Every structure is written in C-alpha cells, then in structure tokens.
Amino acid sequence: MAIAKHQSLSGRSPLHEFLAPDAIAIVGASADPTKRGYKAMVGLIKDGYAGDIYPINPKADRVLGVKAYPSLEAIPGKIDLALICTPAATLPGILAECGKKGVKGAVVLASGFKEVGPEGAALEEQMMTAARAGGVRIIGPNTSGMFNLHKQVNLLALSNVKPGHVGFISQSGNMLLSLVLEAEHNRHVGFSTYVGPGNQVDIGFNDYLRYLGEDENTHVATLYVEGFRDGERFLEVARDVTAVKPVVVYKSGSTEMGAKAASSHTGALAGSYAMTVDLLRQVGVSVVQNSDEILPVAEGLAQLQKAPGKRIAVIADGGGQATIASDRLSEAGLELAELSDATKQRLREVLFAQASVINPVDVAGSTDADPALLATCMEIVADDEGVDAIFLVGMFGGYSIRFAEHLLGDEMRGAETMIELAHRIDKPLVIYSLYAPVKPPPLRRLHEAGLPVYSSLELAVRVLAALGERGIYLKGAAEQVPAAPVVPHADQLAVFAKAQAEGRDLFEVEAKALLRSHGISVAEEILVESADELGNVAAHFGDQALVMKVVSKDILHKSDAGGVKLFLRGEVALKDAHEQIMRSCKAYLPTAEIKGVLVTPMAKKGTEIIIGVSRDPIFGPVLMFGLGGIFVEILEDVAFRAIPLSRHAAESMVNQIKARKILEGARGEAAVDKAALVDLLLKVSSIVSAYPQLAELDLNPVLAYDDGYAIVDARIIVNRKDAI
Structure with missing residues (x-):
C-alpha cells in the first residue's frame, strides 16, 4: 500500500516556530465559560499540553488553577505563540508587547479591521506596523483559531478530535466543525494541524500550505478556500508540496477577482471558478466539487496516496x-x-x-x-x-x-x-x-x-x-518543465511603447507581426492606408479570394461596424469594399480614427479554435484554449493553464475540452493537427512571458487543419500601467 514516507521541502517555514509551540500565552484568559480565553485554557489543560501555559489577566492571580500574569512582560519564560482574545482596539499595543517579548506568532481572534471600513483599515495598519516592527507573524485577524493535536495544542477546545494525519486550513470555522463531527462519527479519521487563516493580513494560504508540506505529522494537506490573496505564489508552493504529498482543495463559489473591465472573450471568462480549478489541477492539487467529498478524498489520499x-x-x-x-x-x-x-x-x-x-x-x-x-x-x-x-x-x-x-x-x-x-x-x-x-x-x-x-x-x-x-x-x-521564454525583440518593444504612448491597443497588423516575429505561422497581409494602393494590392495577390478589415483603435468589434468584407477578387471589388467599409464605419462611429484597412487572403474552412491570454489579478498570466464559435460564446467549453506553460500542460489543455472529439475528427471530418496547436500554445506562452506590456490576447478564430492552422484574427490589449 502506497503510504508515503514524506520528505521535507527545501528550506523550512518559520511557521514551525509557533504552530508547534512549546510555550503559549493566552491574552485575555478568563474563568468565564462564555469567553474564548476560557475555552482555550480548557482545551490546553484537558488535552494535556506539555508546554508552558501563561494566562494573561491583570485582574486574576490564577485562571483555572494556572498562575496568571498581568502582562506579557511579566512572564519569566519565552513565549512561542500568543492567543489574543481581546477587542480589536487593543491589538496594536498588545502586538508591540509581543514584539518586545520575542513572541514569534499571534492568533488574533478579533474582527473589526479593514472589513468594516476606513477606521478599521487604519487600525489594521497600526496593528501590522507594530507586528512588523517586533517580528511577530499574525494568524488572522478574524480567525476561528488553531490546533496542533500532535502537540496537544487545542486552542478551540474541541472535544473528541482524534490526532491523525489530515492537515486542514479553512476560511470557515463551521466547515472545520462539520469535518470534526464527520470524523468523530466515522471514528477513524484524525487531524494534525488546523488553522483558520481569517483575513490573511499577514500569513496566507501559500504560507500554511508550505508548513503542512513540511510537517511530518501531515500526510495530506486539505484546504477550504473562499478566496486566494496571492494565487501565483500559491501555485508555486502547491507544485512543490504535491511532489511529496497530496493536497486537497475545496473552493467555494467563484474566485473574487475584483472589478475588472474585460475587453476580450478571454477576459470575460477568466476569473471564473472553472479557471481556478484548472490552475489548481495544473500543479497537482486534487479539487473536490462537493463539501461531503473533502474528508473521504483526504482520507483516501492520505492512506493510499x-x-x-x-x-x-x-x-x-x-x-x-x-x-x-x-x-x-x-x-x-x-x-x-x-x-x-x-x-x-x-x-x-x-x-x-x-x-x-x-x-x-x-x-x-x-x-x-x-x-x-x-x-x-x-x-x-x-x-x-x-x-x-x-x-x-x-x-x-x-x-x-x-x-x-x-x-x-x-x-x-x-x-x-x-x-x-x-x-x-x-x-x-x-x-x-x-x-x-x-x-x-x-x-x-x-x-x-x-x-x-x-x-x-x-x-x-x-x-x-x-x-x-x-x-x-x-x-x-x-514533463512539467515550462518552455523557455523567448527574448523580446527591440522592434516589438518599440511597437508596444508607441501604442502605450498613444493610449491604444495594438492594431491587428501589429499583433500579427509580433506573433510572426516569434515563429508563429501568420498569413501574409498588407496594410492599406489609401484607396490608391488597392490596384497594386490586387495585382500582388492575383486571383486569390481576399478579406478586407478596418484598422482602427476606436472600433473594437469590426463586424458590428460593417468593417469586414469577404471573398473579394480584383481591383474593382477591393475598391468597392473599401468605400463600403469607410462609409459603414463612419456611420457606426463618426469620431473613429481609421488608420486604413488590412487585406489578406481568405483562409480555407477549418475547425474554429480560440486561444486567449488574460493577466488575472490573483493568478497572473493565464492561457485559455477551446473551440470557437458557439462553444466559447454559449457553452464556455474551454481549458485554462497558468503561464509559463510546459508541453505536458499544453497537451492536456487540448485533450481536456469536452468537444475534443471534434478535434479528433467527427462525422468523417479529418482530425486536426494537435501537435501544431500544442506548438502554437507553447509559443503564445513564451511570448506572454517575454512581454509584460501584453495585458490580454485573443486569437479568435484560429482555424485548425489536418496540417497546421490559420490565425484569422489577432487582438492584443496593451498594459496601460507600464506605459512609459
């Protein structure tokens, strides 16, 4: 049976110093059974905590038979962890005391900080200033607390909780209680460490996961997550931890990504629950869809691996x-x-x-x-x-x-x-x-x-x-090693700088030039700024069927503006199409600044694909792949991966979508060239890594064939924040 012998990850988390404490101070310790300072004392005493317990209560000589102290300063020994049960307003001063006493970590139960408004935000900043000055790490605030059952540290005073090998981090105290009751009923699942991260003003999910990855008593790290604070860092840590032990995540609802103007298909779909699940699975996390799966899956992975x-x-x-x-x-x-x-x-x-x-x-x-x-x-x-x-x-x-x-x-x-x-x-x-x-x-x-x-x-x-x-x-x-990023080209950097200076996104011709410069196959195209040039363009392309599209920084949806004409042949057809496009676009948006039109050969019929990139505010650059047309507009049958991409990740994207049978050749159609699509995904990933000026990208549609692909439309949205 594959019960793991867990090795340590590189380095050592500082959280060990206080999540496995040898001395605990209870600030606000009480003999009142309704107070958290009472429950924490009961939990430590009842479970036989072998370390030093220091109740802090200036009005009592003893609390539950344990000698009490008026302040942290009055305690004779060292303190690893302080549980602070007092109101929010007391926190800056108490944390300053913690710093002077050398306390490594503090569990802050109080709420009333940034989540309640400007006054709370100011108080939170004071609290964090005091904590940073004294080198004190904060669990919370607004946390349900923590326990480490292998150290007999039970600050929640939960009864009948069996020590075991399931580590649990949960933004919901009730979710912990639910799992504890389920485990008590089953009588065979036990826990190692639990932490309620609360508002995560200091320590986040990635920090707790690193600790659980290193903890020899934890055989599976299990997390209930409502929202990530630093998704990119979490994915990095999760990739390390899943290499040595299983990680189970239950993610409630959609990820809170904040207000965001999504100006592309990719931007509209990014930030979804589906995206979060894909990114977690990309780094080996086992994602459960229902709350009743959390403990069974955690138990199964802990025991069977x-x-x-x-x-x-x-x-x-x-x-x-x-x-x-x-x-x-x-x-x-x-x-x-x-x-x-x-x-x-x-x-x-x-x-x-x-x-x-x-x-x-x-x-x-x-x-x-x-x-x-x-x-x-x-x-x-x-x-x-x-x-x-x-x-x-x-x-x-x-x-x-x-x-x-x-x-x-x-x-x-x-x-x-x-x-x-x-x-x-x-x-x-x-x-x-x-x-x-x-x-x-x-x-x-x-x-x-x-x-x-x-x-x-x-x-x-x-x-x-x-x-x-x-x-x-x-x-x-x-095979998870990401492809090497490309070296940015000076001329392409200049294009981005020009677009930023003009407050616009890349024109389609510029976007395709960027792709072409990094080895992506893009059909020949000509930018026409004057109707007088159309005769030479017609002669250049000969008898090929052509498409003409308006080029304007002000017209985002070309078809809606009448800015696209198809199946054009010869000079007369090109000039008629040019006149119609100019007339339609001016009627659609009289103030539009039109740079010209783009003329390129019509692509042959193929399977429509969409490839996109969005820089997610939580997880960083994310790549999307799916079938185009109604599949993206209605069914949202797409796959997401964090950038940079490995070949293995790119291949898994292509094979993940529900409509993959269409790619494999449905109803007698030829199968598309999956290898070419994988190569395209890898090149797009490398380009995005090389150009931070690129905020969003849409290749929609890409027409996939049995021997390659054709990029019909390319759109790149420029990052205004990095404008020079």
Missing part, C-alpha cells in the same frame, strides 16, 4: 451495484480495466459457473458461503498488468450479519488477506460496503490497517478518481 492510472477492476457481489459502479466510474473519467484472458480463467477456477468474469466481475453468489473468496478475487485481478486499482463493491463485512454468524471468521480472514495484499502491491484497494455505517469487526480491522472503507459508492469513486489523477500527475511531473 495514488494509483498508477485510471483502469479500475470492479469486484462485486451484486449485479445491480456492479452496474451502478460502472456508471459512476465512467462519469468520473475512469475506465473499466480490460482483464486479460489469464485473469478471467483464474477467476473462473474459483467462482461459480454463473459468475461474470468480464469486468465488472460479479461473483453471483459464489461468496455467500465463503466471503473470504472476495479477497482471493482481489488478489487475482491485482496480478493483471492492465489494472491500476481494485474496487470492492457490495456487502463485505456484513455476511455474518446477513447470513450466519459463523461467517465472521471467514470475513476476518478475508480482511487479513486484503491487508497483506495492500502492503504488497502498488495498486490501491478501495472498498465500498453496505455495512460500513454499522462498523462490523472486519471493516474495523481494515480501518486499523490503513485501508479506508466507504459507505457511499459515489464517494468511493471520487476517491478512486483522485488517486488516479494524482498518479498520472506524478508520472508526468518530469
């Missing part, structure tokens, strides 16, 4: 549940493994003749008299090289309850066989049992040995999906 792939062998003792399992596996993007002839023959030798040995395997009553036979079947399919994980579905653990008490011994024997098998092979065993809520002895034995058992078939499948995703990610980790 990964599967080599997504090919699942199902062993079932009922045909109905075998079918349901198959449906759920397919919906989750998993595959039913194709069992070898040798495997099927071995199964036939131990099962009744009426049993089905084609995956899903239905034992058809063969195990009613000997439930240990289920373990034998698991051993057989585990030997099959075409199987990545084994899924036991049915009533194991309940045969002695359902049929005869004497079967308990057979089930216990089967459980021991499964445990031995799990420790011998690389393939995870995931078990769904009807009797899991009853917790019979065979299932308790499996839990004790580190084999999770699920009472929901759907949740078990979600765990299998997470195991497969993690295994595939780790297998491709060596």
Whole structure:
C-alpha cells in the first residue's frame, strides 16, 4: 500500500516556530465559560499540553488553577505563540508587547479591521506596523483559531478530535466543525494541524500550505478556500508540496477577482471558478466539487496516496451495484480495466459457473458461503498488468450479519488477506460496503490497517478518481518543465511603447507581426492606408479570394461596424469594399480614427479554435484554449493553464475540452493537427512571458487543419500601467 514516507521541502517555514509551540500565552484568559480565553485554557489543560501555559489577566492571580500574569512582560519564560482574545482596539499595543517579548506568532481572534471600513483599515495598519516592527507573524485577524493535536495544542477546545494525519486550513470555522463531527462519527479519521487563516493580513494560504508540506505529522494537506490573496505564489508552493504529498482543495463559489473591465472573450471568462480549478489541477492539487467529498478524498489520499492510472477492476457481489459502479466510474473519467484472458480463467477456477468474469466481475453468489473468496478475487485481478486499482463493491463485512454468524471468521480472514495484499502491491484497494455505517469487526480491522472503507459508492469513486489523477500527475511531473521564454525583440518593444504612448491597443497588423516575429505561422497581409494602393494590392495577390478589415483603435468589434468584407477578387471589388467599409464605419462611429484597412487572403474552412491570454489579478498570466464559435460564446467549453506553460500542460489543455472529439475528427471530418496547436500554445506562452506590456490576447478564430492552422484574427490589449 502506497503510504508515503514524506520528505521535507527545501528550506523550512518559520511557521514551525509557533504552530508547534512549546510555550503559549493566552491574552485575555478568563474563568468565564462564555469567553474564548476560557475555552482555550480548557482545551490546553484537558488535552494535556506539555508546554508552558501563561494566562494573561491583570485582574486574576490564577485562571483555572494556572498562575496568571498581568502582562506579557511579566512572564519569566519565552513565549512561542500568543492567543489574543481581546477587542480589536487593543491589538496594536498588545502586538508591540509581543514584539518586545520575542513572541514569534499571534492568533488574533478579533474582527473589526479593514472589513468594516476606513477606521478599521487604519487600525489594521497600526496593528501590522507594530507586528512588523517586533517580528511577530499574525494568524488572522478574524480567525476561528488553531490546533496542533500532535502537540496537544487545542486552542478551540474541541472535544473528541482524534490526532491523525489530515492537515486542514479553512476560511470557515463551521466547515472545520462539520469535518470534526464527520470524523468523530466515522471514528477513524484524525487531524494534525488546523488553522483558520481569517483575513490573511499577514500569513496566507501559500504560507500554511508550505508548513503542512513540511510537517511530518501531515500526510495530506486539505484546504477550504473562499478566496486566494496571492494565487501565483500559491501555485508555486502547491507544485512543490504535491511532489511529496497530496493536497486537497475545496473552493467555494467563484474566485473574487475584483472589478475588472474585460475587453476580450478571454477576459470575460477568466476569473471564473472553472479557471481556478484548472490552475489548481495544473500543479497537482486534487479539487473536490462537493463539501461531503473533502474528508473521504483526504482520507483516501492520505492512506493510499495514488494509483498508477485510471483502469479500475470492479469486484462485486451484486449485479445491480456492479452496474451502478460502472456508471459512476465512467462519469468520473475512469475506465473499466480490460482483464486479460489469464485473469478471467483464474477467476473462473474459483467462482461459480454463473459468475461474470468480464469486468465488472460479479461473483453471483459464489461468496455467500465463503466471503473470504472476495479477497482471493482481489488478489487475482491485482496480478493483471492492465489494472491500476481494485474496487470492492457490495456487502463485505456484513455476511455474518446477513447470513450466519459463523461467517465472521471467514470475513476476518478475508480482511487479513486484503491487508497483506495492500502492503504488497502498488495498486490501491478501495472498498465500498453496505455495512460500513454499522462498523462490523472486519471493516474495523481494515480501518486499523490503513485501508479506508466507504459507505457511499459515489464517494468511493471520487476517491478512486483522485488517486488516479494524482498518479498520472506524478508520472508526468518530469514533463512539467515550462518552455523557455523567448527574448523580446527591440522592434516589438518599440511597437508596444508607441501604442502605450498613444493610449491604444495594438492594431491587428501589429499583433500579427509580433506573433510572426516569434515563429508563429501568420498569413501574409498588407496594410492599406489609401484607396490608391488597392490596384497594386490586387495585382500582388492575383486571383486569390481576399478579406478586407478596418484598422482602427476606436472600433473594437469590426463586424458590428460593417468593417469586414469577404471573398473579394480584383481591383474593382477591393475598391468597392473599401468605400463600403469607410462609409459603414463612419456611420457606426463618426469620431473613429481609421488608420486604413488590412487585406489578406481568405483562409480555407477549418475547425474554429480560440486561444486567449488574460493577466488575472490573483493568478497572473493565464492561457485559455477551446473551440470557437458557439462553444466559447454559449457553452464556455474551454481549458485554462497558468503561464509559463510546459508541453505536458499544453497537451492536456487540448485533450481536456469536452468537444475534443471534434478535434479528433467527427462525422468523417479529418482530425486536426494537435501537435501544431500544442506548438502554437507553447509559443503564445513564451511570448506572454517575454512581454509584460501584453495585458490580454485573443486569437479568435484560429482555424485548425489536418496540417497546421490559420490565425484569422489577432487582438492584443496593451498594459496601460507600464506605459512609459
């Protein structure tokens, strides 16, 4: 069984100094049971905290039998962590005391800072000034608190919380309570460290994740996130941590990206929940969609770590549940493994003749008299090289309850066989049992040995999906190296500088020139500033069908303004089209400044693709890929990745979209050249990395062919903030 031996990440987080404290001060300690200063004291005393406890209360000599002190300064020993239970207005002064005393970290429970308005923002700045001056790191403010159960630090005074290996960071205290109650009910999931990050004025999700990645008591880092503060940094840390242990994230709602004028398709779609999920998965994070998946997936990953792939062998003792399992596996993007002839023959030798040995395997009553036979079947399919994980579905653990008490011994024997098998092979065993809520002895034995058992078939499948995703990610980790950025060209930098100085975006001809200068295939085009030039243009292109488009910094949507004419041939057609475009555009926007028209050969019919880039305020530069037309406008069938892009990431984008079958050649159409699209994505990524002046980019549409592509329209929005 793949239980990880976790190695430390490079460097060491300073959070260890106070998230695993040897001495704690409770500022505002109280004997009043309604106060947090009371609950924290009770939690430490009840759990047997071995370190020093220093209650701070100037009106009491002792609090709950522990000697109290009037101030931090009066404490004789060193303090690693201060829990501050006093109102917001007291924080600047208390944190100044913390700094003088050498306190490394402070848990600030109070609210009433930036979130309440200008006065709160001013108070927050005073608090942070005092904290920085004294070198004190702040958890919160407005935090639910923290615990480290392996150090018996329980500042929330939660009862019946079992120490274990699930680290949890949550912006919701109620979400923690929900998981604690769920774990208490299950009686087999335990926690290592919990922190409520609160307003994250100092320590953010990336800092906590780094700590959990280094903590030897944490086997899986689990996060409930409402909003990231520094998404780029979080992705960097997550990439490091997922290399050594699993990370599970439940992201509620859409990411709060702030007010933003989205002037492109990419800008309109960026900042979405879907984008956040794609970026997290890009760095190996397991994203769960529903809150009831958090603990099961965290437990499964903590205990089983990964599967080599997504090919699942199902062993079932009922045909109905075998079918349901198959449906759920397919919906989750998993595959039913194709069992070898040798495997099927071995199964036939131990099962009744009426049993089905084609995956899903239905034992058809063969195990009613000997439930240990289920373990034998698991051993057989585990030997099959075409199987990545084994899924036991049915009533194991309940045969002695359902049929005869004497079967308990057979089930216990089967459980021991499964445990031995799990420790011998690389393939995870995931078990769904009807009797899991009853917790019979065979299932308790499996839990004790580190084999999770699920009472929901759907949740078990979600765990299998997470195991497969993690295994595939780790297998491709060596291919995650981003492509090298290109060196910016001086003439292109000059184009950006000119556009910035004029307060405009790049003209289409300039955008395409930038792409062409960095090796992207773009059709020949001519900028025509006067109708007198059209005769030479017609002669240059000969009999080719041409397209003419207006070039104006003021007209963003050319077609709406009547600024596009298609299928033009010859000088007369070009001059007529030029006259119509000028007339239509002036009627559409009389004040528009028109630089001219762009003339280029018509592209042949192909599959419409959209490629875009947006500089997200939280996650930085993000690249989008999808089918164009209605797929982007209505279905929003797109994939996102953070820039810079690796080849592996680019390939996964192309294969992720739901409409990928169209790329593979639907209804007799030729498959498109995926390799050319991947190369285009990588080149766009490199260009964006090289030119910070580029704020947004839309290539829409790109027409994909079986032997390349054609970029029909290109738009680049310039970053005004970097204007010279």
